[in-house]
Amino acid sequence: MYMAFGDREVLHGLSCDFPRGKISVILGGSGSGKTTVLRLIGGLIHPRRGEIFVAGQDVSGLWGADLDEVRHKLGMMFQGGALLDSMTVFDNLAFPLREHTRMSESEIAEEVHRQLAAVNLTNVDNLLPGQLSGGMVKRAALARAIITKPEILLCDEPFSGLDPITVKRIEALLGRINRQLDITMLVSSHHIRSTMRMADHVVLLHKEGAVTGSPSELQQSANPWVASFFNEELDESVESPDDPHPMLRQQAVP
Amino acid sequence: MALIRDLGFAAAVFVDQLGKMAVFAGQILRAVVTPPPRLREFVQEIFKLGVLSLVIICVSGLAVGMVLGLQGYNTLVRFGAEQSLGAVVGLSLLRELGPVLTGLLTTGRAGSATTAEIGTMVATEQLDGLRMMSINPIHWVVTPKALAMIFVMPLLSALFIVCGFGGGYFAGVTIMGVDGGAYVSSLQNAVVFSDDVVGSLLKALVFGVLVGLISTYRGYTCAPTSAGVSSATTSTVVIGSVAILIFDYFITALWGV
Numbered sequence: 001m002y003m004a005f006g007d008r009e010v011l012h013g014l015s016c017d018f019p020r021g022k023i024s025v026i027l028g029g030s031g032s033g034k035t036t037v038l039r040l041i042g043g044l045i046h047p048r049r050g051e052i053f054v055a056g057q058d059v060s061g062l063w064g065a066d067l068d069e070v071r072h073k074l075g076m077m078f079q080g081g082a083l084l085d086s087m088t089v090f091d092n093l094a095f096p097l098r099e100h101t102r103m104s105e106s107e108i109a110e111e112v113h114r115q116l117a118a119v120n121l122t123n124v125d126n127l128l129p130g131q132l133s134g135g136m137v138k139r140a141a142l143a144r145a146i147i148t149k150p151e152i153l154l155c156d157e158p159f160s161g162l163d164p165i166t167v168k169r170i171e172a173l174l175g176r177i178n179r180q181l182d183i184t185m186l187v188s189s190h191h192i193r194s195t196m197r198m199a200d201h202v203v204l205l206h207k208e209g210a211v212t213g214s215p216s217e218l219q220q221s222a223n224p225w226v227a228s229f230f231n232e233e234l235d236e237s238v239e240s241p242d243d244p245h246p247m248l249r250q251q252a253v254p
Numbered sequence: 255m256a257l258i259r260d261l262g263f264a265a266a267v268f269v270d271q272l273g274k275m276a277v278f279a280g281q282i283l284r285a286v287v288t289p290p291p292r293l294r295e296f297v298q299e300i301f302k303l304g305v306l307s308l309v310i311i312c313v314s315g316l317a318v319g320m321v322l323g324l325q326g327y328n329t330l331v332r333f334g335a336e337q338s339l340g341a342v343v344g345l346s347l348l349r350e351l352g353p354v355l356t357g358l359l360t361t362g363r364a365g366s367a368t369t370a371e372i373g374t375m376v377a378t379e380q381l382d383g384l385r386m387m388s389i390n391p392i393h394w395v396v397t398p399k400a401l402a403m404i405f406v407m408p409l410l411s412a413l414f415i416v417c418g419f420g421g422g423y424f425a426g427v428t429i430m431g432v433d434g435g436a437y438v439s440s441l442q443n444a445v446v447f448s449d450d451v452v453g454s455l456l457k458a459l460v461f462g463v464l465v466g467l468i469s470t471y472r473g474y475t476c477a478p479t480s481a482g483v484s485s486a487t488t489s490t491v492v493i494g495s496v497a498i499l500i501f502d503y504f505i506t507a508l509w510g511v
C-alpha cells in the first residue's frame with residue numbers, strides 16, 4: 001500500500017496483516033503513519049495505490065453505502081475521543097444504537113449502562129464530554145466504539161496524554177475487552193512499554209515499510225534500525241510508574 | 255507575466271471551489287430526500303440560527319427604521335412631501351434594506367457560528383467519528399443547518415422589516431410630527447403585495463440558500479486546526495457578505511425586485 005499527502009509520502013509499499021482475535025500494536029515514531037494506517041483501514045482516507053482487506057473485503061475503493069456496510073464491523077476509538085460535544089455521555093453511547101438498531105429506549109439504557117460499567121465509568125450519564133477528564137474521555141470513547149459489538153476495534157493512540165497509572169488502567173481494559181469479546185484490536189501507539197505488555201503482534205513502521213513479529217521477536221531483532229528504535233525509545237521513556245520522574249530522581253540524590 | 259499567472263491560478267482555484275461547492279450542494283439535496291428525516295436536529299438549528307438572532311434583528315431593524323424615518327423626513331420636507339414618509343420607509347425596507355441587512359447580520363451571527371461549529375467538529379474528529387459509526391455527517395450535521403438557514407432567513411427579514419416600520423413610525427410620527435394616518439396610508443398605498451412583499455421574501459430566501467451553503471461548506475472543508483477553523487469562519491463572513499451584495503444586484507436587475 002502507498003499513501004501520500006500532497007508531495008509527502010507517508011507509506012511506501014507497506015504490506016502487513018493483523019491476526020484475527022489478537023491485539024496488534026502499530027508502533028513507530030511521530031509521522032511514521034500509524035494513525036494513517038488506521039484511517040485507511042476505516043476508509044476515512046483512501047490509498048494512492050494498493051489494497052486493504054477488512055474481514056476479506058477490499059475497502060480501498062469503497063464509498064458510500066458499501067463502505068458503511070464494512071464499517072458496521074469496525075469500531076474506532078479516536079485519539080481525542082471524538083465524542084459529540086453537544087451530547088451527554090449517555091446520548092453519545094446511545095446514539096449508534098438509536099441509529100442502527102430497533103432497540104427500545106429501556107433496552108438502550110440497559111446496554112449503555114452495561115458498557116459504561118465495563119469501562120469502569122459510573123455516574124457520568126448526564127455529563128458532557130467537556131466535563132470529563134482525559135482518561136474518562138478515552139474510556140467513554142472506548143465504550144462507544146464497542147457498543148455496537150464490532151469485529152475489529154481500531155484504537156488511535158489510546159495512551160497519549162495520560163498519566164502512567166491511567167495508561168496501565170486503559171491497557172488492562174483493552175486486554176480484558178479483547179479476551180471477553182474476542183475482538184480483533186489494532187492499536188496505534190508510540191508507547192513501547194505498554195506495547196511490550198499488551199501486544200500479541202507488533203507492526204513497526206519505518207520509511208521503507210514495516211517490520212512485524214511478536215514483541216519479544218522485535219526486541220531481539222538483529223535489524224539495526226529496529227534495535228536502535230527500541231533502545232532509544234526505551235531510554236527516553238519516563239512514562240512507567242515503576243520509574244520515578246527525573247525530577248524526583250534528582251531530589252532523591254543526597 | 256507573473257501577474258497573469260497569478261490571475262490564472264486564482265481563477266482556476268475559484269472555478270475549482272465553485273465546482274466543489276456545487277457537488278456539496280448536490281450532496282445536501284440528496285440528503286434531504288434520504289430517510290430518516292432529521293426533524294429534531296432541524297428544529298434545534300432553527301432555535302440556534304433563528305431564535306437566538308431575534309434580538310440583533312429586532313434592534314437593528316428598529317435602528318435602521320428610525321434612521322430612515324429621520325433622513326426621509328429631512329429630505330421629503332424640502333419638497334413638502336413628508337406625508338409620503340411611510341412609502342419611502344416601507345419600500346426601502348421591503349425592496350432592499352430588509353433582506354440585505356438581515357442577510358449580512360445573519361451571516362455575521364449565525365453563519366459564522368455554523369462554520370465554527372462544523373469546523374470544530376472536523377478538527378476534533380467528531381465528523382470522522384460519525385463516519386465510523388456509518389452515519390453520514392452531511393445528513394446528520396450539515397443538512398439540518400443549511401435547511402434551517404434557508405427557513406429562518408425570510409422570517410428574520412420579515413421581522414426586520416416590521417421593526418423597521420415601527421422605527422420609522424417612531425422617528426417620523428412621534429419625534430418629527432408627521433401625521434400617523436398619513437404615514438400608514440402612504441405605506442399601504444405604495445406597497446404591492448405580489449411585487450414588493452413576495453419579492454422581498456424571495457430575495458431573503460435566496461440569501462438564506464447562499465449563507466446556508468457557504469457557511470456549511472466552509473466549515474465542512476476547513477483545515478482540521480484552530481487556525482483552519484478561524485480562517486474558515488472569517489471567510490464565511492467575507493464571502494457570504496460579498497455574495498449577498500452581488501446577488502442582490504442581479505436579482506434587482508433581472509427580477510426588478
